[in-house]
Amino acid sequence: MLVGELLLLFAVGLLSGTTTVLFGFGGGFVTVPAIVAVHGATGSDVAHIAVATSSAVMIVNALVATAATDRQILALLRGRTGLLGLLGLGGAIGASAAQLAPAALITWSFVCYMLGTIVDVLARPGFLRPATAADRTPGGMAIGTVAGLPIGTIAAFLGVGGSVMTVPLLRRAGQPMRVATTLANPLTLAIAVPAFLVFLAQRPDIAGNGGIALVGAVDLGSAAALLAGALPVIVILRRRPPRIPDRPYAWSYVALLGLSTATMIGTTI
Template structure:
């Protein structure tokens, strides 16, 4: 119960960042669990458990955040309908690939991918510049390749998709508020497919403790979800008021903090 209470406090922060930046699941949950999962989790499966739990938390937070953003008209449903199926396909592929990688390989892949996103976003000044809504709708081929890529990488690393989706949408002319609001429902197929994939993979590991189901650590799941119901509406209210250019800069700073946490 003490563990659930502590995880609930962290869950409030996860809910805020989930609604505010679209990445409260993977980018907060994975580093925290990697550092604080109990010794009862086999060392070879710590990263898998962190990712699996992260994906399970994302299901609830994505639903919750989407509802709050949709009520305020922040979700571009036309873009959602275009990318949704492609991301679903990529999610299934990413979940399949997860069984072929060790925990340490996933950790380094997570770090490397974040560093790439940070540097590419800084170099492309369109990400940190103020944007007046002028979205350039992608071609079918571009949407297919991007959507499948987002689903594959995000499910494999447990990052929910926003780290790829948001820079992509920004570079095509979407404001941060709408990019974040759109990243949350687009993260649902990644979260759902990934959760079941990691659940199934973990059930086959006999040495996993009773506090888990598959690669999902239950005390953290319950605590993070409970705290998320408090944090999500707070994050949405903050997002409505942030200037676009400041919004994007804060997003990049948080990505840098996450990289430092994972390296240490």
């Protein structure tokens, strides 16, 4: 891997660490486009490598962030073993499906899902503007147990970690951005661990070795560069979290979704 590519991934890691703490994104929505951009000439399996490597990065990022989370916030997950279990099962199913799917399907599914999410949070009340009593989803967690299976499956298939789905759901239950994004990290962890184990068994089809050191479908060099940038940022921001008003906080989330989607489109056209 070229020095310039490593520096790019390191810079993306800085962004990944920031989004992990501030937005609950374990890294998937920024790392997948970055890895696709760096290894675009590797071969048809670049999307598989990107999603698998993203899962590895998300595990470490989400684990570090969760370990530093206020226990009062984590208490909202008490009694939700069924949800966490189905998120994990969905993660394994989604990762298995990603192994069989054409890379183009993963790439464009990622784009379509992100665009759909952006439209949803802009159009429906509860995310950027207050929901009425009729619109609001009851319950602090607002994620039904059975919803864990489709959330985990879609998240692992696309490599986005689940926060793109869980944060809007938590917002519509009336949770502030700080709580919704914080809870996204342990939920991401439940999805990413089983998905990662599935990805370790994958053998992607690349030209030669493409200059990539792979364990399963995980690109070790990219993962290391991304984590080198992400982990110090996570530690610093958890110790000194910035105080962001809720509404600008929510708009920043939407802006990052748009940036990630535009990046993925730009690297595949």
